[in-house]
Amino acid sequence: MIARALLVVAVASSLASAKPRKAKKPKQAPKPAPAQLEPEPAPAPAPVPAPVAVTPAPVAPVGKPRVAVVGDPVVAKPFAKSIADRVELVSTGDGEPRALAARHGLHAVIVVSAPDGTRGLAIVYQGSDGSELGRVEAKAGKFVAGKKLGPEVLARLGDKLARSTAPAPGAAVAAVEPAPAAASSTSTSSSSSSSSSSSSSSSSSSATVSASGVAASVERPARARRELVISIEERPFWRRLRYNDDLDRRLRPSDLVANAVGIGASWRPFRKVRNLVVVGRGELAVGVNGSRTPDGTEYSTSSSEWSLGAGFDVRIAGARVGVVAAYGEHRFSIGDDPAMELVPDVTYRYARGGLVVEAPLGASWELTITGGWRQMLGLGGLTEAGWFPRATGAGLDGSAGIAFHITPWLDV
Numbered sequence: 001m002i003a004r005a006l007l008v009v010a011v012a013s014s015l016a017s018a019k020p021r022k023a024k025k026p027k028q029a030p031k032p033a034p035a036q037l038e039p040e041p042a043p044a045p046a047p048v049p050a051p052v053a054v055t056p057a058p059v060a061p062v063g064k065p066r067v068a069v070v071g072d073p074v075v076a077k078p079f080a081k082s083i084a085d086r087v088e089l090v091s092t093g094d095g096e097p098r099a100l101a102a103r104h105g106l107h108a109v110i111v112v113s114a115p116d117g118t119r120g121l122a123i124v125y126q127g128s129d130g131s132e133l134g135r136v137e138a139k140a141g142k143f144v145a146g147k148k149l150g151p152e153v154l155a156r157l158g159d160k161l162a163r164s165t166a167p168a169p170g171a172a173v174a175a176v177e178p179a180p181a182a183a184s185s186t187s188t189s190s191s192s193s194s195s196s197s198s199s200s201s202s203s204s205s206s207a208t209v210s211a212s213g214v215a216a217s218v219e220r221p222a223r224a225r226r227e228l229v230i231s232i233e234e235r236p237f238w239r240r241l242r243y244n245d246d247l248d249r250r251l252r253p254s255d256l257v258a259n260a261v262g263i264g265a266s267w268r269p270f271r272k273v274r275n276l277v278v279v280g281r282g283e284l285a286v287g288v289n290g291s292r293t294p295d296g297t298e299y300s301t302s303s304s305e306w307s308l309g310a311g312f313d314v315r316i317a318g319a320r321v322g323v324v325a326a327y328g329e330h331r332f333s334i335g336d337d338p339a340m341e342l343v344p345d346v347t348y349r350y351a352r353g354g355l356v357v358e359a360p361l362g363a364s365w366e367l368t369i370t371g372g373w374r375q376m377l378g379l380g381g382l383t384e385a386g387w388f389p390r391a392t393g394a395g396l397d398g399s400a401g402i403a404f405h406i407t408p409w410l411d412v
Contacts, residue, residue: 056168058128065107065164068092068100073363075112075120075146082150098130107164117407120145122153128165133157231411233262235283254343256301258288275312282306300335319359326352344387347380364405371398
């Protein structure tokens with residue numbers, strides 16, 4: 001018993017003196033290697049916006065719109081005068097409406113014409129885009145069409161004219177220049193009808209800017225070759241008849257101052273050969289008091305002339321220069337005693353070759369200069385037995401005059 005008790009005590013004391021056993025630490029998992037940080041990608045550059053073409057806004061009128069009136073000067077001048085109090089008129093010369101508007105900052109361009117001589121036509125184009133704002137017609141002759149068209153345009157298109165817009169400053173003129181050749185002629189023919197005697201023409205213009213504003217000049221357009229022209233002419237004349245070698249002093253001199261009225265016509269019969277022209281002329285003395293001799297005796301007198309021929313002309317430096325060949329007769333007779341004639345009657349028959357120059361002086365005026373040689377084919381009474389049977393002769397003629405175009409086919 002004692003031995004068991006001692007054994008128990010020994011075991012207990014050994015347990016008490018024994019050090020407590022440390023618990024083993026669990027093995028830690030190996031630390032992972034530090035991750036290599038990748039650099040953050042650079043932000044993508046912001047897209048650059050594509051340039052946007054910005055069209056400058058058209059300029060609306062402040063106050064009166066700037067307007068140019070172009071076209072036939074006979075119609076344009078009175079038309080411009082009739083609308084001058086409602087618009088600011090700008091002188092530009094002729095040209096395509098949109099190009100003129102871009103060049104001169106116009107709100108509108110008005111093209112006027114008298115297509116057939118019996119009516120006037122006005123077409124209003126907007127300056128900013130060349131669009132047609134409207135057109136007005138008025139039944140009137142060419143010389144009053146402009147005066148009648150002005151009030152009609154203001155009454156019908158005045159509001160549109162007041163709201164018209166001009167191209168923005170700095171707008172390129174080259175982009176709106178008229179198309180060449182067929183395109184420009186098509187636009188002309190669509191805007192107005194033309195008479196049978198008219199033809200298209202070209203012109204060029206230039207502009208300069210000064211402190212006083214914009215000034216423009218335009219070359220005079222080539223005048224159309226009219227198919228039929230009738231001219232009425234005033235021809236006062238002086239006839240002085242003298243003789244050389246009047247040995248017996250028996251021949252009477254004769255002097256006459258008189259008036260004659262002439263009529264001329266030119267016709268271009270072939271459209272494909274427009275330079276060829278058929279011409280005819282006639283003249284008749286009117287209001288003749290009589291031929292007077294030195295002793296004061298007067299005798300009834302008649303004088304007439306006619307010719308018919310053909311010519312060919314070309315344009316040189318704005319003028320028309322032509323050659324003409326014709327046949328004609330010139331009669332001059334005095335009502336003295338047939339049994340004892342004081343002065344021989346004459347009937348000159350001749351072949352003539354000559355030159356004609358026609359130079360325009362303005363829209364309705366023209367300078368005409370002619371000259372020719374007359375080869376005599378007969379002298380009439382001068383070669384009778386009682387006068388000068390062996391006489392021969394030749395002639396020169398020349399003239400200068402100013403013609404006024406009343407209508408496309410009538411001149412004075």
